[in-house]
Amino acid sequence: MGWQPDRTAAITLHFCDDDGATSRHVINVAASALPVAGDFAIAYAELFRPLSDCALWKINFTLRYLDDTDPVAAVGSNVNQRSVFQFSAVDETRFDLSFPGMVAAKLLQPPDTYAGIGFDLTDVDIAALVAATVTGIGGTEPCAPWGPGVATAFTWGGSDLVGLLTAFWGYVRAGRR
Amino acid sequence: MAIVAGPISLSLTYQDDDLAIARTSVNFPLATTLAAVQTYATAYAALVAPVTNCALIGYNINQEYYDDTYPVAAAGSDVEDKGMLIIRTVANRIKTMSWPGIIESVLVNSISPPGTFIDLANVSVAALIGALVTGIAGTQPSNDRGDDFRTVKEAYKKNTASQKSREYKG
Numbered sequence: 001m002g003w004q005p006d007r008t009a010a011i012t013l014h015f016c017d018d019d020g021a022t023s024r025h026v027i028n029v030a031a032s033a034l035p036v037a038g039d040f041a042i043a044y045a046e047l048f049r050p051l052s053d054c055a056l057w058k059i060n061f062t063l064r065y066l067d068d069t070d071p072v073a074a075v076g077s078n079v080n081q082r083s084v085f086q087f088s089a090v091d092e093t094r095f096d097l098s099f100p101g102m103v104a105a106k107l108l109q110p111p112d113t114y115a116g117i118g119f120d121l122t123d124v125d126i127a128a129l130v131a132a133t134v135t136g137i138g139g140t141e142p143c144a145p146w147g148p149g150v151a152t153a154f155t156w157g158g159s160d161l162v163g164l165l166t167a168f169w170g171y172v173r174a175g176r177r
Numbered sequence: 178m179a180i181v182a183g184p185i186s187l188s189l190t191y192q193d194d195d196l197a198i199a200r201t202s203v204n205f206p207l208a209t210t211l212a213a214v215q216t217y218a219t220a221y222a223a224l225v226a227p228v229t230n231c232a233l234i235g236y237n238i239n240q241e242y243y244d245d246t247y248p249v250a251a252a253g254s255d256v257e258d259k260g261m262l263i264i265r266t267v268a269n270r271i272k273t274m275s276w277p278g279i280i281e282s283v284l285v286n287s288i289s290p291p292g293t294f295i296d297l298a299n300v301s302v303a304a305l306i307g308a309l310v311t312g313i314a315g316t317q318p319s320n321d322r323g324d325d326f327r328t329v330k331e332a333y334k335k336n337t338a339s340q341k342s343r344e345y346k347g
Contacts, residue, residue: 003219003236007323015256015277023277030323037212038240042180042314045242047268047308050301054278055248059180061240063211064298065218067233074230079191081200083228100191100199101231111199125227132224133203138302140217141205142187158206160185 006064015054089159095144119167183241191231263331266324295332
C-alpha cells in the first residue's frame with residue numbers, strides 16, 4: 001500500500017473584520033471530488049460575499065495524504081535534529097530547507113574536515129533528494145517562496161532553486177505535540 | 178474583483194520516537210498544477226524517507242486562493258458575529274458550521290421561539306444551503322467523514338469568540 005488520500009479534502013475560508021481580527025470557515029469535500037474541488041472552492045467562497053461583511057482574504061484548499069503502512073520512527077529519533085540543506089536561488093538569495101531527523105550514516109566520515117557535521121553529497125540518497133529539489137521530478141520543481149520571480153515561470157514571487165550550497169545537521173526547535 | 182489561484186505548497190509531516198511532530202514545507206511556482214504536485218509529492222516523499230530517521234507520517238498539499246482586489250472589511254464588521262448552521266447528513270449525523278461577520282439583512286427576529294434566526298428564504302442564504310445540500314456543478318461538500326449533507330436543522334446568529342491574531346494586515 002503506501003500513500004493514501006484522506007477521506008476528504010478541506011476548504012478553509014479566511015475572514016477578517018475591520019479591526020483586524022480573523023476567523024475561519026471550514027468545509028470538506030470527498031476525496032472522489034478532488035479533480036474539480038478547486039473550482040468548487042472558488043464558487044463556494046463567492047456565496048459568502050452577500051452573507052458576510054468581513055473581508056474574505058484567503059482560501060486554502062488542502063489535500064491530506066497518510067501512509068497506511070503505519071511508519072515507525074527509529075529509536076532515539078528526534079524531530080529537533082535537522083538535516084539542513086542550503087540552496088541558492090536564481091535571484092542570488094539563499095533558501096534553507098530542513099528535514100527533521102538525521103541519519104548519521106549519511107554524514108561525511110574522517111578524515112574529511114567536516115566529518116560528522118556535513119552530509120556526504122555523493123551519497124546516492126542525498127544526491128537524489130537534492131536533484132529532486134533543484135531540477136524537479138517529471139517536469140515539476142519546487143521554488144523558494146520569495147524573490148522577484150526572475151525566471152518566467154516564477155511569476156508569483158517565487159525564485160527557482162539553482163544549486164546546493166551546503167548540507168549539514170543541526171538542532172532546530174520544533175513543535176512537541 | 179475575482180478569486181484567483183495562488184501558489185501551491187507541499188508540507189511533509191514527521192514524527193519521532195517520542196511522538197513529537199515537525200514539518201518540512203516546499204513551494205511551487207504559480208504555473209504548477211495541483212495534479213503535477215500530487216505526482217511530485219509521492220515521488221518526493223520516497224526520496225525524503227531515506228535521509229530521515231523519523232517516521233514520515235503524512236503530507237498535505239495546499240492550494241491557496243486569494244482575492245485580486247485586496248478585500249476590505251466593512252466598517253463595524255466583527256468576525257465574532259457568526260452565522261451558525263446545524264446540518265443533518267445523509268448518515269443522520271449532525272454537522273455544525275459557522276461563518277464570520279453575518280450581515281443583519283439576512284436575519285429575522287423571533288419571539289417564539291426567542292432568538293435571532295437566519296432567513297432561509299433569503300436568496301443568498303438559499304444559494305448557500307443549495308450549495309451545501311446539492312452541490313455546485315456536480316461537486317458536493319461533506320462533513321469530514323465524507324458524508325453528504327441532507328437538510329438544515331437550525332440556522333441562527335451567535336456571538337462567539339474568535340482568535341484575535343491580526344493575521345491579515347489589510
